[in-house]
Amino acid sequence: MFHYSGWRLVAATSNAGMLGVLAPEDPIRMRESIRSIKSNTNKPFGVNIYLLPEHLVKNQPTVPPAVVNKLNEYRKELGLPLNPPTPTEDSYKQQVDDQLQIAIGEKVSTVVFTFGIPTLEIIDKLRNANINILGSATTISEAVALEEAGVDAVILQGVEAGGHRTSCNLPEYGQVGLLSLIQLAKKQLKIPFIAAGGITSGKAIRLAIEAGADGVSIGSLFLTSEECSTPLAHRKALYEATPESATVLTRVFTGRPARMFRNRFFNEMDAIWKENGGVEQIPWNFYARDIFGQAARSNNPDLFIVWANQSVGLLGGRETQPAAAIIKTLCKEC
Numbered sequence: 001m002f003h004y005s006g007w008r009l010v011a012a013t014s015n016a017g018m019l020g021v022l023a024p025e026d027p028i029r030m031r032e033s034i035r036s037i038k039s040n041t042n043k044p045f046g047v048n049i050y051l052l053p054e055h056l057v058k059n060q061p062t063v064p065p066a067v068v069n070k071l072n073e074y075r076k077e078l079g080l081p082l083n084p085p086t087p088t089e090d091s092y093k094q095q096v097d098d099q100l101q102i103a104i105g106e107k108v109s110t111v112v113f114t115f116g117i118p119t120l121e122i123i124d125k126l127r128n129a130n131i132n133i134l135g136s137a138t139t140i141s142e143a144v145a146l147e148e149a150g151v152d153a154v155i156l157q158g159v160e161a162g163g164h165r166t167s168c169n170l171p172e173y174g175q176v177g178l179l180s181l182i183q184l185a186k187k188q189l190k191i192p193f194i195a196a197g198g199i200t201s202g203k204a205i206r207l208a209i210e211a212g213a214d215g216v217s218i219g220s221l222f223l224t225s226e227e228c229s230t231p232l233a234h235r236k237a238l239y240e241a242t243p244e245s246a247t248v249l250t251r252v253f254t255g256r257p258a259r260m261f262r263n264r265f266f267n268e269m270d271a272i273w274k275e276n277g278g279v280e281q282i283p284w285n286f287y288a289r290d291i292f293g294q295a296a297r298s299n300n301p302d303l304f305i306v307w308a309n310q311s312v313g314l315l316g317g318r319e320t321q322p323a324a325a326i327i328k329t330l331c332k333e334c
Ligand SMILES: Cc1cc2nc3c(=O)[nH]c(=O)nc-3n(C[C@H](O)[C@H](O)[C@H](O)COP(=O)(O)O)c2cc1C
Pocket: 001, 002, 003, 004, 023, 024, 048, 113, 114, 136, 157, 160, 161, 162, 163, 164, 166, 196, 197, 198, 199, 217, 218, 219, 220, 221, 307, 308, 309, 310
């Protein structure tokens, strides 16, 4: 989970019997995190690598003045300088090459690819290094494309999931429910698949497996774990969730569809984007990441991204727990 599942959560989940996966980090930090994981577990773990098309990352669209003005209002409110951050000039391809090199050099057990389909060259490199290769899909056609590319297994993300849609086939952005995805995958795929989206209890794990999944992937539930670096205001919003709490799938925060709580930023920016011709596919987080960062630091849930899945109502009333305790409960419920 980007920004959230650092080495502590990975080591804790792997120690407790799951496969912890390190969210993407810049190569220097990634190597340090992998070494910290290895010092804290001898169990297998994975790393996540984004395969975003370079033109999307480098793209610097014209941001409408109404949007710039609104963002600067937030900056004033949060006491930030008015100049927005500029997109990174790093070569994105170089970053992916470095991340792959580190994964191979450090002999991680698994690489999970998100937002793209690995090339034959990448598959060969990882295969020669005996590393398991997983790809992320939100539709069956994406899953089949990943299977044809040669991955070992696919993570199928249902529309219920918190965080970004992990689609690898832009601009499709699948919005299929998990149960439909599982049944379709059972019919269409020859390789194993892992179900993700809305899973918050042992019973849901059992249901996914009985329907045909070979495993499950869980995100939002671990935002409540002690080892996850979830900001306090984010945790509070999760613990105060009710069965009626509604999430929204929107591009307003980052430019890519993602599921989170509705909040003031969503309500105000969605309206402005609509008035200005709709949300474009942009590396939007570059333009507002100072705002989200400062809002998170100052515990202001109105102006940062409160990621959550559609089952978030089940997190209401919970408390922060070690990941191992969460996993133990899931196992008991299965
Ligand atoms: C805060 C957060 C960050 C996420 N970051 C990533 C990521 O960096 N890479 C990725 O492949 N999926 C990411 N996801 C999606 C998860 O891998 C997974 O598909 C999803 O959490 C499963 O659904 P659930 O949230 O309903 O458990 C993230 C999810 C959340 C909630």
